[in-house]
Amino acid sequence: MTSLTPATRRRLLKLRQVPSVWEGDRRLLNSKASNPLLGGDSSDMTGDCVLWVDGVDEAVRAIDMIPSDAGPEAIVRTLLKAMETPTGPHAQPARPQRILVCNREMQFFLRGVLQDLDIAVEYTADLPLIDEIFQSLQEFAGKVTPQLPEKHADQLEQLAYEIWQDAPWENLDEEKIFSVRLNYRDVDTLYVSILGLLGMEYGLLMYRSLESLKRFREQVMSGTSQEDVEAAFMQQDCFFVTYDPDHSESNGHATPEIPPITPTFGSIHPLEGMQSITYEEDASIMRVALQALHRFFSTQLQGMDTRHFPEHSKRYRIDDPMESGKKVSVTVATQPAIAQELAEMGDELMGDDLDDEMDALQLPxxxxxxxxxxxxxxxxxxxxxxxxxxxxxxxxxxxxxxxxxxxxxxxxxxxxxxxxxxxxxxxxxxxxxxxxxxxxxxxxxxxxxxxxxxxxxxxxxxxxxxxxxxxxxxxxxxxxxxxxxxxxxxxxxxxxxxxxxxxxxxxxxxxxxxxxxxxxxxxxxxxxxxxxxxxxxxxxxxxxxxxxxxxxxxxxxxxxxx
Structure with missing residues (x-):
């Protein structure tokens, strides 16, 4: 069994020992949304939650999320935090006299680790305070807004996988712009840029205005530091769908021809920042736009590439996701004039007189x-x-x-x-x-x-x-x-x-x-x-x-x- 170092034991023995009983346990907490009670904004909290509370003061001393396959050492790490750096504005470092757990194996493990710290580790069948807190956490996690509205989630993910199969990035770079004119839900036209020509990062950026797209490219190209690039990134006004590798055994969509990927949806706005939660109205706009793009890509990509990007448009009637029986008229068109303008902008801003001392991605x-x-x-x-x-x-x-x-x-x-x-x-x-x-x-x-x-x-x-x-x-x-x-x-x-x-x-x-x-x-x-x-x-x-x-x-x- 791994034991505490002598220095750690001496440090813990210097803490004031209080006549208090602490309760501790680890339990599965499953939520696909952020939970501020756990001190983070992760989009996936699936795993075990370790909790240590003061049974006398009825206060949480420390709380951590850990992988479900983590060993018992993780429980000790959270306990040490509860002693030395407890949460809460009024909590003071301290060492308890007694600890209660409801798991025999955990009791024996903690007895071995804490044997020189004058802390009694006892077993009890029930931990009422722990039960109450975990129930509140699980209920709260279930109420947190999901990343995609339930009404639109399946359809959006299916559309994302269909566009992945269309693979427009195999032929076109980010300067080849498509317009999606929809006049729907306060959005007139989206301007779509494609990521992924070199197989490094795949996705679609759907700008709410042409001005936003041009401004972003100009700011990034003329920026001279990483801070400039980050500032320009947050000034965008767009929806996005990007694709990340899925390293799980199966995501339900993988085939030998299509590597497993996970689509991510969101939006960026200068005043709202980057949003990983897509609300119902925005989700409906993305559904209409992506469905029209998929229909266009599936029939019109043939003959287009980075040097040949002809003017072409197609009109579609798409089911309104918000009103049953209603149709939305959508026109998807290539924008070769905009593509040429963006290329010329790049040539002008990144000409032959670039400063050798320009900032770059740092080597590891x-x-x-x-x-x-x-x-x-x-x-x-x-x-x-x-x-x-x-x-x-x-x-x-x-x-x-x-x-x-x-x-x-x-x-x-x-x-x-x-x-x-x-x-x-x-x-x-x-x-x-x-x-x-x-x-x-x-x-x-x-x-x-x-x-x-x-x-x-x-x-x-x-x-x-x-x-x-x-x-x-x-x-x-x-x-x-x-x-x-x-x-x-x-x-x-x-x-x-x-x-x-x-x-x-x-x-x-x-x-x-x-x-x-x-x-x-x-x-x-x-x-x-x-x-x-x-x-x-x-x-x-x-x-x-x-x-x-x-x-x-x-x-x-x-x-x-x-």
Whole structure:
């Protein structure tokens, strides 16, 4: 059994012991909505709630939500909070004389942990005060406003899955705008922007006005700091639906062709902020708009792409979700003139004279440390870090295979591969490096000066001093030098999933992959550049760590640190 450290025991023994009886228990609390009583605004409180109360004062000392599979140690952690940092404005740190629990296993566990603290741990069949508080919590959680109105929830989620199958982001970038004219519930026209061309973040932004859409893009592109970008984000006036990976075994909609995803609905307004709760009137507007968009996407996306976006419109009659038997007339149309205006706005605001010191997404702290040191193997082979621009954004991703030929034509520099790609592919795996335009040009020239790019590899690495393992992203140049482009914590679930997709896609391409170097790290295209932002495209082989023969690389700190 794990015991308290001697220092912790001494600290707890210094607390004033009060002649009080505390009750404690953990119980399942299930609610798909936020509950301010639990000190947070999580959208999913499903799990166990641990509660410690003072039976004499009838006051809550500490309360925590924990995963249902958490061990008994979690109960002790909440108990220590109840003693040292109790909740409530008048609660003082203290140590009780007696503790009551209604679970024998919990009693024996706590007796072992608290044996040196002069606290009696007793069993009782009933905890009336705990029962009352838990009942109130569950009732309150059941009354909290759900994220989607019950009347519209199933229909909205079904529409979101249908649009996921339409997949407009496979052909179009965020500048290709659709208008949805509905004249319904005080909304005249919504202007729809699509996210997800590079397979990194999927969704639809439905702006309530064209002015809001243009203002947001201009503010983001001209911003010079992360604070500017965040401020611009909160000034939007739009509805949104976005898609997140669903890591559960099944969400009821997954098929071999459609990866499991979870749609999220909400809205943003300058005065209201970002709302994760969609009320009935807004939900009805989104239902009408999404149904019209789905009908348009399912028949009209053919022949549209990032370079060919013709003027086209279709009119539909949609059932009114609020009034049975009534129809809403909706017109969905492409807006090529707006798309051209947004593209020109980007070219003007992100021209050739970008400041090299523009703010960018910061590299992870671990990588910043690694880049100041040397990663070497036992035989002394050096892994260099001179190619990657400072403060660049990098990620593992993919582009639709249908865009590969177009990308080859649009970039300023393309390194072709001798290998032929299979004819039937959906995705082409890429490493994306996004930086400022001058730094992107410098990086491309540096690769060209080395004779080109030879391969992309992931190799294990470790920090023996920090007991941390990494998956190191490595670029092998034609002059045989090895350049570090990124590091990822080996047990990070997001990276584990990204590596799984990378390896699977590389198998389907017979080992072919690519490096894309793009500009626009501080604009609206941050993390999701369009074709016009992509400046270099290198098609190469995906190498295994065995191909490089480096073994596990170890971080070696400079002597002055010892």
């Amino acid at each position: 702290e671990a990588l910043a440390q690694l880049l100041e040191e040397q990663l070497i193997e036992e035989e002394g082979a050096v892994l260099q870090d001179t190619l990657m621009p400072p403060q660049a954004f990098y990620s593992l991703g993919a582009i639709p295979f249908s865009l590969v030929s177009e990308l080859r034509k649009t970039v300023k520099f393309h390194q072709a591969s001798d290998a032929k790609l299979p004819k039937k592919l959906e995705w082409f795996p890429i490493i994306l490096v996004q930086t400022t335009r001058p730094k992107a040009l410098e990086m491309i020239e540096a690769v060209k000066d080395a004779g080109g790019l030879q391969g992309i590899c992931f190799n294990p690495g470790e920090d023996p001093f920090g007991d941390q393992s990494y998956d190191l992203g490595i670029l092998q140049l034609a002059d045989s030098s090895l350049q570090l482009f990124g590091e990822f914590e080996e047990d990070d679930p997001v990276h584990v999933e990204a590596r799984r997709k990378w390896d699977d896609r590389c198998k389907k391409t017979k080992g072919q992959c690519g490096l894309v170097i793009a500009r626009g790290v501080t604009g609206a295209a941050r993390g999701n550049p369009g074709l016009k932002d992509m400046m270099g495209f290198f098609e190469v082989r995906s190498l295994s760590s065995e191909d490089l023969g480096l073994g596990k690389l170890q971080m070696v700190r400079p002597y002055e640190e010892f």
